[in-house]
Amino acid sequence: MIDNLQTILFKKYQDKFLASLYIANYDSRSIDPDLWVNEFLTQFTQIEDHPDVLKIHKAEKEPEYKVDSAQIRDFLKFINYRPLQLEKKFIFIFDAHDISTILSNKLLKIFEELGSNFCLFLMVPDNAHMLPTVLSRAIKLQIPNKKEVKIQGLDFSEVHTPQDLLALLKENGSNTQDEKKFIEQTIEHFLTQSKDSPEYFNNLEELLKILADNETFSNFNNSKLARMTRFFK
Structure with a gap:
């Protein structure tokens, strides 16, 4: 089920008001971030592995994202090219609170200068620590809980x-x-x-x-x- 936040973000995309950098907080007890992202993307495309979408997860047994992580290299390559089909390229970094301090500082300039053709979501559980320098550069979102009533x-x-x-x-x-x-x-x-x-x-x-x-x-x-x-x- 598409929630109101997903609808609002899609409307901003249609109206060309979608920002380039968001921090999406969620309650890990009730929200599956992968599922939320997949639901959000159904508003744009039904293609599962869309060329304009990049989902980044930590490698198995990798405690944090580092400068030499393969996923980060994929991210840096991805932002070198303009979108092919959508108006924006979408990037989702899951467990973004596990980006190492060294890597966070190296990414700050990229976060600041991310072009209008890109939209990056840092997926972060509630109460997880993020560097203030990263927080200050992003628009903070709160994914609403989906409660069974x-x-x-x-x-x-x-x-x-x-x-x-x-x-x-x-x-x-x-x-x-x-x-x-x-x-x-x-x-x-x-x-x-x-x-x-x-x-x-x-x-x-x-x-x-x-x-x-x-x-x-x-x-x-x-x-x-x-x-x-x-x-x-």
Whole structure:
């Protein structure tokens, strides 16, 4: 499932506002960074090994990235060429907090001068240490957690469309309590997203408008599905 941060970044790409360097923090207990990156890239291409995408992982039994690491040599070669198909070349360095201090200092100039044809994501678990000199050169992102929410036996974690919601309600029956719990979960979701990234407050504002109208819709006896699907618009 594409999260709001991935959507926002893709929109910035379309509008040509995507920056060249990001630090993407995530909770390693609930987020698989490889999966998140793969989901993000599906917005750009369905090609698994795209020539304009480079994913960098530490070698097995390698405690940190060093100047002579093969992956770093691949990175330096990759940034020497312009994109072939996409408007930008994407680079993802996983466990970027394990870049050695010596290598970090050598990469600072590259980070500063990375051209507009490139977008580099430093994937870093929450609370991992990064050099202040690196932090000061990047835009910091917080990948939102994907929590599985089960309320009174109903699992709303896979409800992403009105059709999903209808199937869930048909399977489990429907009552006013279900609707109340679904709305509560939706509010909680948007509040969590707003806390992680200020851009999400626009979504929260729209949600509050929907909630303000919800009682009116109820008074006119609209079906529950008709009321609840408004949250997906």
